[in-house]
Amino acid sequence: MWQKLWPILRQLSGDDAYERYLAHHAKAHPEEPALARKEFFQREQERKWNGIRRCC
Amino acid sequence: MNNNFTRSLAWFMVAILGAFALSGIALNRGESINAIWLIAAAACIYALAYRFYAAWIAASVLTLDETRATPAERYDDGRDFVPTNRWIVFGHHFAAIAGPGPLIGPTLAAQFGYLPGTLWILIGAVLGGCVQDMTTLFFSTRRNGRSLGQMARDELGPIGGIAALVGTLMIMVILIAVLGLVVVNAMKHSPWATSTVAATIPIAMLVGLYMRNIRPGRVLEGSIIGLGLLLLAVAGGRWINDDATLRVIFDHEGLTLAWFVIGYGFLAAILPVWMLLAPRDYLSTFMKLGTILLLAIAIIVMQPEIRMPALTRFIDGSGPIFGGSVFPFVFITIACGAVSGFHALVASGTTPKLLANERDIRMIGYGGMLLESFVAIMAMIAATVLDPGVFFAINSPAGVVGKAAADAVATISSWGFPVTVEQMERLAHEMGEATLFARTGGAPSLAVGMASIFGSAFGQGMLAMWYHFAIMFEAVFILTTLDAGTRVGRFMLQDFLGNLWPRLGRTSWYPSVILSSALIVAAWGYFLYIGVIDPNGGVNILWPLFGISNQMLAAIALSVGTGILVKSGKFRFAWVTGIPLTWLAIITTAAAWEKLTSDDVRIGFFAAANDLAAKLADGALPPEKAAVAPQLIFNQQLDAWLTLFFVLLLWIIILDMLRVCSRHLRGKPVPPCTESAHEPSRLVENWVRD
Numbered sequence: 001m002w003q004k005l006w007p008i009l010r011q012l013s014g015d016d017a018y019e020r021y022l023a024h025h026a027k028a029h030p031e032e033p034a035l036a037r038k039e040f041f042q043r044e045q046e047r048k049w050n051g052i053r054r055c056c
Numbered sequence: 057m058n059n060n061f062t063r064s065l066a067w068f069m070v071a072i073l074g075a076f077a078l079s080g081i082a083l084n085r086g087e088s089i090n091a092i093w094l095i096a097a098a099a100c101i102y103a104l105a106y107r108f109y110a111a112w113i114a115a116s117v118l119t120l121d122e123t124r125a126t127p128a129e130r131y132d133d134g135r136d137f138v139p140t141n142r143w144i145v146f147g148h149h150f151a152a153i154a155g156p157g158p159l160i161g162p163t164l165a166a167q168f169g170y171l172p173g174t175l176w177i178l179i180g181a182v183l184g185g186c187v188q189d190m191t192t193l194f195f196s197t198r199r200n201g202r203s204l205g206q207m208a209r210d211e212l213g214p215i216g217g218i219a220a221l222v223g224t225l226m227i228m229v230i231l232i233a234v235l236g237l238v239v240v241n242a243m244k245h246s247p248w249a250t251s252t253v254a255a256t257i258p259i260a261m262l263v264g265l266y267m268r269n270i271r272p273g274r275v276l277e278g279s280i281i282g283l284g285l286l287l288l289a290v291a292g293g294r295w296i297n298d299d300a301t302l303r304v305i306f307d308h309e310g311l312t313l314a315w316f317v318i319g320y321g322f323l324a325a326i327l328p329v330w331m332l333l334a335p336r337d338y339l340s341t342f343m344k345l346g347t348i349l350l351l352a353i354a355i356i357v358m359q360p361e362i363r364m365p366a367l368t369r370f371i372d373g374s375g376p377i378f379g380g381s382v383f384p385f386v387f388i389t390i391a392c393g394a395v396s397g398f399h400a401l402v403a404s405g406t407t408p409k410l411l412a413n414e415r416d417i418r419m420i421g422y423g424g425m426l427l428e429s430f431v432a433i434m435a436m437i438a439a440t441v442l443d444p445g446v447f448f449a450i451n452s453p454a455g456v457v458g459k460a461a462a463d464a465v466a467t468i469s470s471w472g473f474p475v476t477v478e479q480m481e482r483l484a485h486e487m488g489e490a491t492l493f494a495r496t497g498g499a500p501s502l503a504v505g506m507a508s509i510f511g512s513a514f515g516q517g518m519l520a521m522w523y524h525f526a527i528m529f530e531a532v533f534i535l536t537t538l539d540a541g542t543r544v545g546r547f548m549l550q551d552f553l554g555n556l557w558p559r560l561g562r563t564s565w566y567p568s569v570i571l572s573s574a575l576i577v578a579a580w581g582y583f584l585y586i587g588v589i590d591p592n593g594g595v596n597i598l599w600p601l602f603g604i605s606n607q608m609l610a611a612i613a614l615s616v617g618t619g620i621l622v623k624s625g626k627f628r629f630a631w632v633t634g635i636p637l638t639w640l641a642i643i644t645t646a647a648a649w650e651k652l653t654s655d656d657v658r659i660g661f662f663a664a665a666n667d668l669a670a671k672l673a674d675g676a677l678p679p680e681k682a683a684v685a686p687q688l689i690f691n692q693q694l695d696a697w698l699t700l701f702f703v704l705l706l707w708i709i710i711l712d713m714l715r716v717c718s719r720h721l722r723g724k725p726v727p728p729c730t731e732s733a734h735e736p737s738r739l740v741e742n743w744v745r746d
Contacts, residue, residue, distance in 0.1 A: 010276065012144055012147045012148070013279065013338070015273075015274065017273065020134075028134060038272035041273035042268065042272075042330065045329055046328075047135070048334070049329040049333060050563070051544070051547070052402065052544050053152060054152055054337070054536060055157075055392075055399060055401070055402055056155045056156065056227075056231050056235075056396065056398050056602075
């Protein structure tokens with residue numbers, strides 16, 4: 001039960017965003033170096049809030 | 057065959073139970089009724105609607121195609137477009153659509169009794185809100201995740217696009233003002249509530265710092281630390297409240313708090329997102345989902361009795377919280393939870409870019425809104441388990457029932473809802489507050505209701521803690537909406553100003569950031585300020601205005617949907633979006649008509665302005681009222697023009713849609729359908745789902 005829930009919780013909250021990014025990056029652009037965890041997180045957070053994210 | 061029969065029998069039983077529960081709550085008169093019947097009726101109606109109506113819309117009206125590649129599959133860029141498990145998308149979508157709206161609207165509408173609001177939440181969601189969310193999500197998915205405004209422009213013409221933009225901006229301004237007012241009313245002269253809400257700001261900053269610098273990207277760790285600190289802040293608030301020197305720091309008038317909220321809103325808008333907005337959003341999302349779950353468990357465990365009658369005398373329009381008769385005002389008061397136009401922006405924003413398969417649209421679009429509607433039902437229960445006398449004492453503004461406690465209880469008791477000063481004092485004492493009178497806006501009465509439900513389910517001794525926990529919970533995500541809304545408003549304004557002078561459109565140019573943030577904050581700050589100085593409680597004015605504007609946005613979304621259905625040759629199904637659209641047009645127009653033409657000063661904007669002007673000219677007002685009268689008069693007139701503007705915009709869009717439809721049916725040229733071409737999905741065959 002917990003083993004099923006934990007990945008869901010991590011993905012929902014964005015806790016595993018960096019790991020998912022690395023996986024995507026390795027698949028899509030293997031020739032380019034990936035961002036470090038900190039840079040990735042800063043860039044994503046900035047980008048995420050450029051639009052309607054929350055409702056009333 | 058046998059299996060089929062069992063299934064049909066099960067659904068038949070659900071239908072019987074639903075009908076039984078619904079007739080129980082609708083026909084019950086006199087004695088009190090248990091909240092579990094509301095839950096049962098809601099659950100059965102949702103289950104039937106999801107199983108049959110949503111399935112039929114998915115199969116016949118929209119014809120979802122699970123072999124068709126979604127934008128997420130086709131673009132899969134690892135950023136915006138990512139094919140995602142449907143439960144994860146559901147979680148994101150629900151967290152995005154469920155805000156404070158479905159908690160506040162039902163609480164205010166409880167002044168009509170529990171029945172009108174409950175029926176509208178159920179019927180409105182099943183036939184209107186869920187349909188709007190689902191169809192918008194579908195049409196946006198078929199158009200590469202295009203926004204509502206873009207779809208309106210592409211499918212109907214430029215007018216629809218502009219209307220969607222203007223409507224969104226206006227809703228944002230009014231929504232933030234009214235939410236700010238709710239927080240101010242919860243915090244005024246309450247050191248405990250004020251200090252707890254104030255503490256959420258440094259806590260959010262600390263969490264932001266943790267996630268950015270100390271342990272970058274560790275969202276769950278940061279959130280758990282933040283949640284622990286928030287609970288400590290609730291407990292610490294009691295200590296501040298009991299300390300004679302500290303409590304003065306947090307004991308403020310409504311107007312002072314309003315200035316704080318305005319100042320906070322401006323700072324939050326110009327600070328980088330990592331510092332305040334993003335960490336606060338993590339905390340509020342966890343808090344929101346956790347508390348909703350806790351409330352559901354508590355209601356099911358302790359099965360409270362509903363004390364509010366099915367219908368109160370205020371259905372005639374004389375209600376103390378807001379003026380106006382049950383038709384059309386219950387439909388305007390409860391927007392979120394029944395039909396919320398704002399959802400269309402989320403359903404045409406991030407969500408369509410995450411869908412892995414079209415068949416998930418039913419669960420996420422229709423199901424997500426069902427869950428929000430259920431939250432509204434729970435808010436209705438939390439408001440109506442209170443003694444009606446207590447409910448009205450908390451929510452009636454001083455300008456209606458009188459400033460002194462004795463006057464207020466006398467007025468409320470004379471309406472047939474007995475309440476005593478001692479009862480209110482005891483309750484306030486239990487909740488750790490000096491007074492609970494005239495805390496209009498829904499948050500405090502909801503908090504009292506939640507505290508009494510939590511208290512009897514999980515221990516009576518902590519009522520004051522539960523009350524302030526509930527206040528903090530609402531304040532946290534109201535402030536998140538305030539930050540996020542100001543930010544969105546700023547982007548939209550910058551986008552618009554960029555047309556006049558390109559430099560202003562650059563979102564990273566600081567002078568433009570400050571200018572546009574200041575303009576947005578000034579706009580909602582104005583309404584908040586007026587709401588606080590208005591002795592009748594600004595909720596009376598602002599909430600209907602918010603409802604009208606939100607329903608207008610829903611009408612835009614449903615017009616776009618109807619237009620697309622007709623243009624894609626599905627005229628015979630156009631009623632699916634056409635019926636909710638017609639109903640919204642009727643109620644919004646009727647409400648606007650009353651707000652403009654009613655002679656009742658508590659309903660009509662012009663009537664109120666003229667009445668106040670006449671009293672001012674006669675010198676009949678006490679000096680403190682005379683001082684603010686000119687501002688109130690101006691505001692009433694401004695609100696009248698705003699209402700007129702909303703309703704005109706609504707009709708322009710509907711007529712524009714009808715024009716496009718009729719041209720299409722007569723075989724004349726219309727803007728072409730912009731659906732993206734069919735591309736087969738490769739995920740279906742090689743990906744085992746779930």
